[in-house]
Structure formats: C-alpha cells, structure tokens
Amino acid sequence: MDKIVVQGGRKLKGEVRISGAKNAVLPLMAAALLTEEPSQIENVPNLQDVQTMIKLLRVLGAKVHYSDHILEVKPGRDLKLVAPYHLVSTMRASFCVLGSMLARLGEAKVSLPGGCIIGPRPIDLHLKGLEGLGSTISIEHGYVVARAKNGLCGSDIFLGGKFGSSVLATANVLMAATLARGTTYIENAACEPELVDLANFLIKMGANIKGHGSHLIEIKGVRKLRGARHTVISDRIEAGTFMVAGAMVKGSDVLVRDCCPEHIMAVIDKLSQAGIAIKKGRTTVRVRRNGTLKTLDITTLPYPGFPTDLQAQMMALTTVAPGISVITEKIYPDRFIHVSELNRMGCKIFLEGASAIIHGVVRLSGAPVMASDLRASAALILAGLAAEGTTEVRRVYHLDRGYEQIEKKLSSLGAVIRREKE
Numbered sequence: 001m002d003k004i005v006v007q008g009g010r011k012l013k014g015e016v017r018i019s020g021a022k023n024a025v026l027p028l029m030a031a032a033l034l035t036e037e038p039s040q041i042e043n044v045p046n047l048q049d050v051q052t053m054i055k056l057l058r059v060l061g062a063k064v065h066y067s068d069h070i071l072e073v074k075p076g077r078d079l080k081l082v083a084p085y086h087l088v089s090t091m092r093a094s095f096c097v098l099g100s101m102l103a104r105l106g107e108a109k110v111s112l113p114g115g116c117i118i119g120p121r122p123i124d125l126h127l128k129g130l131e132g133l134g135s136t137i138s139i140e141h142g143y144v145v146a147r148a149k150n151g152l153c154g155s156d157i158f159l160g161g162k163f164g165s166s167v168l169a170t171a172n173v174l175m176a177a178t179l180a181r182g183t184t185y186i187e188n189a190a191c192e193p194e195l196v197d198l199a200n201f202l203i204k205m206g207a208n209i210k211g212h213g214s215h216l217i218e219i220k221g222v223r224k225l226r227g228a229r230h231t232v233i234s235d236r237i238e239a240g241t242f243m244v245a246g247a248m249v250k251g252s253d254v255l256v257r258d259c260c261p262e263h264i265m266a267v268i269d270k271l272s273q274a275g276i277a278i279k280k281g282r283t284t285v286r287v288r289r290n291g292t293l294k295t296l297d298i299t300t301l302p303y304p305g306f307p308t309d310l311q312a313q314m315m316a317l318t319t320v321a322p323g324i325s326v327i328t329e330k331i332y333p334d335r336f337i338h339v340s341e342l343n344r345m346g347c348k349i350f351l352e353g354a355s356a357i358i359h360g361v362v363r364l365s366g367a368p369v370m371a372s373d374l375r376a377s378a379a380l381i382l383a384g385l386a387a388e389g390t391t392e393v394r395r396v397y398h399l400d401r402g403y404e405q406i407e408k409k410l411s412s413l414g415a416v417i418r419r420e421k422e
C-alpha cells in the first residue's frame with residue numbers, strides 16, 4: 001500500500017489544471033447503457049473509480065475503450081442482467097446501473113452497495129423512485145432484483161429523504177424515466193451540477209427532460225435513445241481542494257484552471273470570509289493568502305450549499321485559523337473520521353453531535369496519520385502542507401479513487417510531496 005509523505009511549510013505558487021468530475025462521469029457511464037449504440041465521453045479522469053466502472057460495464061457485456069481521457073462505450077444488443085457484488089460493493093456509484101439496466105432490459109439484478117466509513121448510506125429513495133415507475137423490487141441474497149416486464153410507467157415521484165434530496169437516487173430515477181411510457185415528475189430532485197451534466201448527456205441521447213438543475217424535473221419518456229458524444233464537467237471538489245491548498249500557507253498564490261467558478265460559490269464565499277483573496281475568471285479562480293486566517297462557521301448542505309465532499313478539507317484549513325471555528329455536517333452526521341487524525345497533528349477538535357468545534361493553532365506539527373476515506377485523505381495531505389516537519393499519510397488507496405495525480409499536481413505548485421511504498 002502507498003503512503004504520501006509531505007514536508008510542510010512551503011508556499012504554493014503557480015497554476016493547476018482541474019480534471020473531469022468523478023461524480024459526473026460515473027453516472028454518465030451508467031447512462032451509456034440506455035442505448036445499444038456507442039457513446040463517447042471526453043475529459044474522463046483516470047481514477048480508480050472510473051476503472052472499477054469500466055470493469056462493471058464490461059461484465060455487463062459492453063465493449064469499453066479508454067485512453068487519453070476519452071472513453072468509448074459500445075453496449076451492443078445483449079446486456080447481462082447481473083451487476084455482481086465484487087464490483088458494486090467497492091463503489092456506491094456503480095449502483096446507478098440499476099436505473100439504466102431496468103429501463104433497457106425490463107429487469108435487473110444489482111448487488112446492494114457496501115457499507116461506508118462515512119456513515120450509513122441507505123438506498124430507500126432509489127428503490128422508492130424505481131417502484132414509483134411501476135417496477136417490483138425485492139431483495140434476494142444481497143441483491144436488489146427489479147422487474148418491470150411490461151416496461152416502466154411515468155409517474156409523480158417525491159424523492160425527499162431525512163437528509164434532503166439524494167444525488168444518485170435522482171440519477172437512477174432520471175435514467176429509468178427516460179424510457180418509461182408517459183411523463184415523470186421528480187419532486188425534491190437533487191440539483192447538483194453532476195446531475196445537470198447527466199441530464200445534458202441524456203438529452204443528447206434523445207431524452208426529453210426539463211427542469212434539471214431545479215428541484216422539479218419533468219421527463220417525457222421516449223421509445224429509444226441513441227449514442228451521444230459528451231465532455232464531462234470539471235470536478236468542483238478537486239477545484240475546491242486545490243483552492244484550500246492555496247490557502248494553507250501564508251504567501252501562497254495559486255491559479256486553479258479549467259474549473260467552473262459558479263459551481264464552487266459556497267467555497268469561494270467561505271475562503272473569502274477566512275481572509276483569502278479570491279479572483280474569479282470565466283474558468284479560473286486565483287487564490288492568494290497573505291495574512292492570518294479568520295475562523296469560520298460552516299454547515300454542509302445539498303447544492304448550492306457548502307458541499308459535504310469538501311468538509312474535511314475545509315476542516316484542515318480551520319485547524320490553522322487561530323481561534324474557534326465550527327463545522328456542522330448536515331448530509332452525513334458521522335463523516336468526522338479525520339478528526340482524530342487531525343488532532344494528532346497538534347490542533348484540538350471536539351465533536352458535539354454532528355458539529356466539530358475546532359480550536360485552530362498557529363502551526364500544526366507533522367505526524368504519521370492514517371487516511372480513512374477519499375476526502376479525509378485529501379484533508380490530511382492539506383494539513384501536512386501547513387505543518388512543521390514531515391507528515392506521512394498512510395493507506396492512501398482511497399485517494400486514487402477520486403484525485404488524478406494529486407501529488408504531482410501539488411509538487412508542480414512547489415509542495416515537497418512524494419508517494420512511497422509502505
């Protein structure tokens with residue numbers, strides 16, 4: 001297993017290019033199964049999760065070719081009915097094939113997704129939505145078995161849960177509804193940019209969709225979809241991570257390129273409140289840190305609120321803002337596994353229910369720490385950038401699921417960082 005070793009205290013300077021969005025491309029790959037015709041997806045990041053999804057599409061019978069960030073999917077006529085445990089259990093996004101397989105084949109058997117370190121990840125909204133389209137669903141031997149022998153039927157579906165809307169449940173129902181008879185309304189739909197990207201791809205495939213990006217999506221079912229060509233949006237979470245990187249050490253000046261500033265307004269707002277100078281361009285954000293950081297009060301919320309996928313990284317920043325900051329998690333109340341590791345680096349964070357109370361310090365001290373999930377791994381690397389001495393982030397395999405060459409991108413900005421075998 002690899003570890004990342006960071007020598008802290010270096011100012012970051014220069015430009016960094018943001019890759020295509022992981023959480024956009026994975027549902028797009030599932031959507032490509034909705035037709036037998038080939039599709040081409042561009043700006044596809046080379047990530048472990050993309051490789052896992054490629055394996056799953058191949059197991060389902062599609063031909064897939066991936067090189068130079070371009071992915072070609074040729075689903076062909078005969079798809080298999082079963083998405084197996086060994087692939088779906090490793091990555092929740094693969095559960096998205098349920099909606100597309102059910103719509104295309106009238107039947108699907110998809111393994112229940114695995115447990116997750118960031119807390120419970122139920123699937124009740126996915127199942128409620130697909131049942132609402134007229135399928136019958138049963139759980140058999142760890143698999144979700146969905147059947148709609150006479151095809152799916154458009155319907156009014158309310159997709160709100162205890163924690164608000166669900167991104168991947170909306171994606172599953174949206175994909176399934178494109179081939180249903182009649183019109184579907186998804187109320188309390190998620191409106192994250194990754195879903196808008198999915199809807200745009202489906203529209204290129206011939207789907208009739210309105211309202212994507214709002215909480216009410218209208219889908220008029222069509223008989224068939226065709227193959228399409230699409231470029232994935234840039235990754236707002238990677239962009240936010242590099243913006244935080246540019247804020248960790250006084251004197252840093254980082255230009256984040258090829259991003260969508262309008263997708264990261266909540267992050268821009270919080271960094272500005274912390275005293276960071278931000279300059280937005282059309283596809284760039286420049287981040288400059290001059291003085292001491294101010295403390296922050298952050299609550300994670302569905303888009304356009306502050307994203308849960310940047311909570312850990314922002315916490316790393318507040319550890320070096322002298323005074324008390326508060327971060328409240330409203331999407332995954334247990335997503336605080338990074339707290340004990342950040343405390344090993346010399347700050348004091350207390351958990352009070354779904355809130356973290358952070359007593360920021362002037363300087364962190366480098367330490368060996370353990371990465372627990374994807375975003376926590378990034379947060380520990382960010383903390384290492386600002387720490388005195390060496391930080392070793394162990395078990396970083398999660399990192400490769402969602403960040404393309406993060407250590408190379410950081411070293412191009414002047415960070416002293418390397419990957420080593422444990």
Ligand code: EPU
Pocket residue numbers: 022023024026092093120121122123124125126127161162163164165166167168169190308309331332374375402
């Ligand atoms: N929820 C339910 N029932 C469901 C589905 C979700 O109660 O059937 C709850 C969840 O437990 C959570 C909330 O609804 O409290 C929101 O979860 P959501 O379903 O939106 O999460 P997701 O679609 O499974 C995607 C991202 C996550 C990101 C969340 C929230 C992908 C592949 N994953 O997951 O990304 O945190 O939306 O924005 O798109 C990451 O990239 O590190 C990551 C975890």
